[in-house]
Amino acid sequence: MRWSVLLAVWLGAHGAVAAPRGGLEETLRTGDIVLHTSRSRQSQFIQVATESPLSHVGMVEVTPEGTWVVEAVQPVQRVPFAKWKARGAKGRIMVLRPKELSDAQRQQAVAAAKAHLGKPYDLRFTWxxxxxxxxxxxxxxxxxxAGVEYGKMERLGSLKLKGLEQPLRERYGKVPLDLELVTPASLAVDARLEMVYSDFPSVR
Structure with a gap:
């Protein structure tokens, strides 16, 4: 028994034991786009403005050490998938996958996302x-x-801003209605992305 414990400790210390993958995690691939409902205060505004419960999005990276999500929070970071999923309201998640891209292209996209690790979160949604x-x-x-632009650019003024005037003024002063941005909801309805999994009722 002692030797088995020592062996397990040694293997763990040397990274020889990959993190187990089960359930939904087994179906994920590098480059998958994952969305959920953030619990942040800002999430409430995003949900109202886009008329969608999908307020946060990240990109999956599957490695021998486990499954990760690269996301822009404060700061841009790479976190274990299980931790990312647990942060979403009610644990709900949507998984989308590019239909016509190779594994190499999806890996290159994740590498491009990781090039931004450590950057601050953009509260003003500039480009x-x-x-x-x-x-x-x-x-x-x-x-x-990968040379593909998912989602669409929309003017801030084209979103549903009724009731959000005060928080927008607090953030911007004069609200830049011509500001162009891309939303999680816009990504979610892009027909070039296949839905792999969702437990959001009546979404998409």
């Missing part, structure tokens, strides 16, 4: 590369890594 918000990271990663 420069100094800071990133979640759906911006996904769209840019696939554009840079």
């Amino acid at each position: 420069d590369d100094e800071a990133m918000y979640c759906s911006e990271l996904v769209r840019k990663a696939y554009a840079q890594g």
